[in-house]
Amino acid sequence: MTDIINRIKERDPDQKEFQQAAEEVLKTIQPVLDRTPEFRRKALLERIIEPERVIIFRVPWMADQGQVHVNRGFRIQMNSALGPYKGGLRFHASVNLSILKFLAFEQVFKNALTTLNMGGAKGGSDFDPKGKSDDEVMRFCQSFMTELFRHIGPDTDVPAGDIGVGAREIGYLFGMYKKLGNEFTGVFTGKGLAWGGSLIRPEATGYGCIYFASEMLATRNDTIEGKTCLVSGSGNVAQYTVEKLIELGGKAVTLSDSSGFIYDEEGIDAEKLDFVKRLKNFRRGRIREYVEKYPQAVYTEIDTTLDHNPLWAIKADCAFPSATQNEINGKDALNLIDGGVSLIAEGANMPCAPEAVDIFLENKTLYGPGKAANAGGVAVSGLEMAQNNIRLKWSREEVDMRLKKLMKGIHKTCLDAAEEYGTPGNYVCGANIPAFVLVMNAMLDQGLV
C-alpha cells in the first residue's frame, strides 16, 4: 500500500490533490485487500490509480471583440470496468490535471455504488464562464466539443454538468456534439427536459435520502410514519426531503439557512412547504420569514458563540442534515442522541464531523453516510441514460419508482457489505467497500486491458 502511494508521489509529484485522495481511498479498503490476495497479484491497485485515458487538448475561442483566447481542455477517462465513462465537466479557473484526476477517481466509486452500469470520468477546462457573455460561452463550448466529440458517445463516455457547467453550457455542448456526430443521442446527462432530460432531477437527492432512511428503519421493522424529523438547510435537498417525509407520514419540524433555523412543533405540512418553496425558490428570502407567516413557529438566530447548534438539541426521532459540511459536531451528536434521535441520514456532503460519526457508530445509531444516502442525484443521471437508450420518457412516478428501487439496492449493497466485512449495521464501512469490490472484480473479470 505504501509502495503504491509512494509510486504516485514519484510519478506525479505535482498532483497533490490526487495523491491525497488516492491515499485516503486506499486506506479505507485495507480490509478488502487483506482478504483478497488476488487483487494484489493482478496489480489492481496500480491499475485503478492510473486513468485509462487522459485527453488534454487545446481550446481556442474568439471573444466578442475578436481577440483569440486559448484554454486547456481535459477529459480523464478513469475507469470503464462497470460501464461507459460517466462524470461531470467543470469549467473553472482552478481546473488542472491533478484536481480532475482526483475527482474522476472518486467518481468511479460513487457511480459504482448506484449498481448501475457507469464507469468513472471527469473533465473540464480552466475557462471561467464568469464575466463572459452568452455568446462567448457558446463559442467556447463549441470549440471545446470539436475536440471532445471524438472521445465521447452514449456508449463510450457520457459527460454531465459540474461547477461552471449548467443547463446553458450543456445545451451548447450537446448541440455541437449533435452536429459533429450527426446523431441525436444521450451523450450528456442533465439535458433540457424537451431534449432528453429526465424528470425528478431537483428532487432526486432529497427523495433518495428518505428512501434510504426508510430502508434503514425497515431493518428495525420500523417506518418513517409518525416520526418527528429534524431537517437542516432549506435548499432543494431539504425541501424534497421534507416533501417525501410528508408523503410517507413523517413530521418535519425544522428548516434552516445560513442565518438561523425555524422550529415548527406542529410540523411542516404540504401548505407550509409550498410557502418555503416559494420563499426560497421564487422570493429568495430568508427562512426567518417563515415565522412571520406561521407565528406558532420559533426562529432562532445562529449564535456562533455557542459550541453547538440548538437545532440538533430538539427532541425528535430522525435527523436529516441537508445544509452544509461539518454542521454536526461531537456535541451536536450527543445532543441528538440525548434528544431521542435514532436515525441520521446525510442529505448534504459530509455534514457530520468525524467525531460525530464515531459517536453515532458507538451508540449504534442508524447512520446513513452521504456517500450512500445522497446517491439519488447520480442515480437519476443513470436513469436519464436509460431513458435515452430506450428512447422513452418516463413519467415522474416512473422515475420516482425507479429511484426508490435504486436506493433500496444501494442500501442492500451497503448492508450486505457491512455484514460481510464483520461490521453489521455499520453503513460507513458498508458504503466504502462494496463500490471497490464491484469495480475490482469487474476489472479482474475483464483481464488485463
Next chain:
Amino acid sequence: MRIERYSPSMASETPSGPSSSVLLEEKQSGSEFYSQFKVFHELMSIKVRDVLLVSSPYDAYIVEEDGSLASRIINEYSGLNLSQPPRVTRVSSAREALDSLEHKRFDMVITMPHLGEMDAFTFGIEVKKRKPHLPVNLLTHSLRGVYPSPENTDLSGIDKIFVWTGNSDLLLALVKNAEDRINVKHDTARAQVRVLILVEDSPIYYSTFLPLIYKEVVRQTQAVLETGLNEEHRLLTMRARPKILHAEDFEEALDLFREFKPYLFGIIADTRLPKQNVLDPDAGFELLREIREEIPDLPLLMLSSESKNRSKAGRLQAVFLDKNSPNLLAELHDFFLKHLGFGDFVFRMPDGTELDRALDLRSLELKIREIPDESLLYHARRNHFSNWIMGRSEITLASCFRRVRVSEFHNADDLREFLATSIHALRKMRQKGVVAQFKGSTYDVDIMDFVKVGQGSIGGKARGLAFMSTMLHDHEELHEKFADLSVKIPKTLVITTEGFESFVSENGLEYLAKNGFTDQEVADAFLSAEMPAWLAGELEAFLTQADFPLSVRSSSLLEDAQFQPYAGLYHTYMIPNNHADPGVRLQHLITAVKLVYSSTFYEGPKSFSRNTLNQPHEEAMAVIVQQLSGEAYGDYFYPAVAGVAQSHNFYPFSRMKTDEGIAHIALGFGKTVAEGERSLRFSPKHPNILPQLSTVEDTLQNTQRYFYALRIRGYDEYPRTFENSNLVKLEVDEFEDAYPVLCLSGTYMPDEHRIRDTGYMSGPKVVTFAQILKHQAFPLSELLTELLELAKKGMGCPVEIEFSVNLGTRERPKAEFFFLQMRPMVAELERLDVQITSMERKQAFCRSAQALGNGINRKIEDMILVKPEDFEPQATSRIAEEIKGLNGQLIKEKRPYLLIGPGRWGTADPWLGIPVQWNHISGVSAIIELRNAQLNADPSQGSHFFQNITSLGIQYITVEENGDQEDYLDWTWLNSQPAHQETPHLKHLRLEVPLTIKIDGRTSQCVIIGLKSLLGGSS
C-alpha cells in the same frame, strides 16, 4: 426726436405707450457725460479686460451659474468700475489655451485643474514661459492634490490658488483683486484711495473671504451711491472704492502695511500665519499688535478657529471672529456694516422722510408702482433711479432713464408706468437663457421643461440639471440616433434660494442652524411654520398644470458643486399629487418643501459640513420640484428601470476598462441602487458581461427581490417625516404580472435549473434585465455609453449620472429615458505622482490593487478594526453602533483614523456588510473593505454613501483576502499592536508613529506602512 422706450436689446422699439409722445432731448452725449470727471478716469486705469478661462464646459457652466454671472457682475460689482466687465474667453484644454495666448492679448489666466492632457501646475509653467508677467490663478473645486501642494511640484507657474465654493462672486473677486494689486500704487497716490488688507494663508478661507469683502465693499459703495446726490461725489466714490490687498504670510502683510500705511482703513488677519516659512499660530496676533502700536485707531479684525484667542483680540481692541462660528457670515457682515455701511434704494419724500426701501430691481419695480407721486418725481428728477441702476451696471437702462426728462411725461403715472415696464423688461431679459422664470399666467407645462421661482440661486443639483437640459438640446444627433425613444429631463420647477431665505427669515427659524437640536425638533418647527404667501401662490399656480406625481428634493448651493456630493444627505419626498381636491395637493407639496427645507438643519448635513469646513448656515437651499418619471401600475407608480452610471469604473472586471464606466440599475425607483441594495451592475460598453449573473445560483442570489414604488391610491395623507422618501418597498414576487416585471425579468425553470430570458413564462421571475441588456429591447447600454461620453466631455472630468427609463404599459408601450441628475465624480485622478517602490511593497502591512483615491496620507495614528475572530454577519448592525461610539470619541480628540472591516461599508443590507451611516464614521480618514470568506460581497461602489467617502478624499481600499492576487493584510502585525481599547466586536489601536498610506490613483495600487512593519515586522 422720439423718446426711446427702453427695450433690453435696444433693437426693437415699441411704438405705443406714453413715451411715444414724449420727446427726448439728447443733449448729454456720453463723452460729455464723462468729460466732467476726467480725473477719476485715471483711477483703476489698468483693468483686467480679457480673461482666459481654461476649463471644461461644465466647470464654465457652473461658474456662469446659468447665465446669471453677467447680471451679478452688473448688479453688484459695477460700482467698482464703470466700464464693461471683463471678457471671458473660455477654452477647454491646455493646448487650446497656449494657442490662444499666441494670438490674443490676455490680462489674466484662470485655470481649473481638469485640463485633460496637462495638469494645472505644468500648464502654469508653460504659460509663464511664454508670458512671464501674466498672472495665472488656479481655481479648483477641491484642495485635494493641490494644497498643500504635493512634494516635488513646481509651483512657480501658479500665482494663487482659489477654491470654488459654488459662489460665483469668487471670479470677480479674483479679477478685482488682481486689478487692485496693479492699480493700488497709482490710485493711492493720485486720489488717496483707501486700502484694506486681508492676511490669510488658507486658500479655502481667502477664497471665501475675498468675495465677501468685495461684496461688502461694493454694497458700501452702492450705499453711498443711493444717498449721494452729487454726481462728482458719486463717481469719485465708485472709482475710488477701497482697494483690497491680500497677503499670504506675515512678511508680505507687514510689507504691504508699511507701503500703504497712510491709506489703510482696515486689516483683517488670521491668527495663524506662516512666518519665515513656518506656520506660526501667533504670527497674526503679532502682526496686529505691531500695527496697533503704529495706528491706534485702525479697525482690526482678527480671525481664528480657536475661540481662546478672543481675549487676545480684546487686548488689541480688535474685533474677533471665530472661523468656526455658525454665524461667520453675519458677523463679518456686521464688521463691515459698522465701518462701511451699505444700503438699498431708499425711497424718500422730498423732505427726506424715508418711505420704503428696495434691495433689487424686482422690488424697485414693485415699489415704483406704489410710492406717492412726490417721491417718484423727487427721485426721478434727481436721476436717482438711473444712478442706482447704473450702480448695477445696467448701463443701457440707466442711460435710457437718464435721457428721459420727467417733464416730458404727461403725468406721474405715465412716468411710473414707463419706469416700471422698462425695469420689468430688463429683468425678463436677464432671466432668459436656460432657466425661465416661472409665471403662473404664462406657464405651459408642455413647452417649458425647466422653470424657476424666485430670484435666488437654483443650487448645485439644479445647475447640473439645467446644464443637462442644454446639453440634450445641443446634441441633436443623439435624438436622431435614438429616434424611437425620447431622451429628456423631467418637467422641473426650482424654488430658488430666495424661497428658503424668505421662509426661514419670515418664520424666524435661523436659530435652528446651531447644533443641539434633534432632527425631530427641527422638522416640527419647520412644519408648523408658514410658507410665504408669494411662494405658496406660485406653487398653487404650478399645480394647476402639473398633475403628475412629483418628487421634491434639495438643491443646495454646495451640493454637487464643490465635488462634494451632499447626495443623499438631504431628503427627497415623493408625492402622488393626484388628490381630487387641489387644496390637498397644494398642502402636500408645501409640506414636502418644508420637510426638504428642514433637512438643511438636520444632524447629518451639519456633521458632513463640519468635515468639509463648510458652515451649515451657508447652506441656503433651493428645492427641485420635479415630475416623477414612471407609470401608474395599479395602486403604484414607478419607472421600469432606474439607476446610476459612472464614467469611471473603480472595479473593472473581466475585459471592462476603468474609463469605460459602470452602471447600476434596478427595477422601480433608484433608491434600490442608492441604498446599496441588490441591483445589477454592468459596464455599458459590455452589457453582455454580467459577473453577478454568471451562474444560475449567482443569478438567484444576486437579483433584485424588492423594488421601490410610490403608492398613488390609498396612501398616507401626510408625507412621513423621517423616511428618506415616502416610497414603499414591494416584493418583485408579488408583482410578477406587472408590465415592467414581465419586460425586464427572466423566468427560472426549477426542473432544468436554468433561467429563460423572458418574463412571459410561468415560474419565478428573476429581474435580470436580459431583455434590455442582452436582447436590446431598449438601447440602454448604447444610450448610457453616449451620455456618459457627453457628460464627461461637458464636465471635463469623470461624472456620475442618474437616470430612469419608462417603458409605459402593455396597452401603451413607450420608451422614455429621463436624465435625472449629473455630478462630477470624485475620481481625482490628477496626475500628481505617487510612486510606490518595491521596497515599500515589501514593508507594507497592507497591500491592495483596488484602492480609491490618490496621494499620500501620513496623519493617521488610530485604527479601528473589526475583530475577525468575533465577527459574525448577523451582528453587523451592532458593530455599526460600536463604530459610532468610537467615532464620536475620535472626533472629539480630533484624531483621524483608519477603519478596517469585512464586506460592503454603508450597505443597507446588514447581511452584505456593516450598515454604517455617514455619521457613524464621520471622522474616518481611510477605510479598508475586506473581501474574505466571512463576507464575500461585491464591493460597495455606487451607493451615495460611497460617493460621500470618496468626495472627502477618504482613501478607500479593498483588500481581497481570498484571491490569489497581490492583495494582502498582515493580521500578525495588526494583532501584535497593543489595543488602546476594545469593544465586543472592535479593537481600537493607537500607534506611536503615524501610518503611511500611499495610493497611486492611476494604477489603483495601495500600500500602508506602519513603523514596526518598517523595522521588519512583516514579510
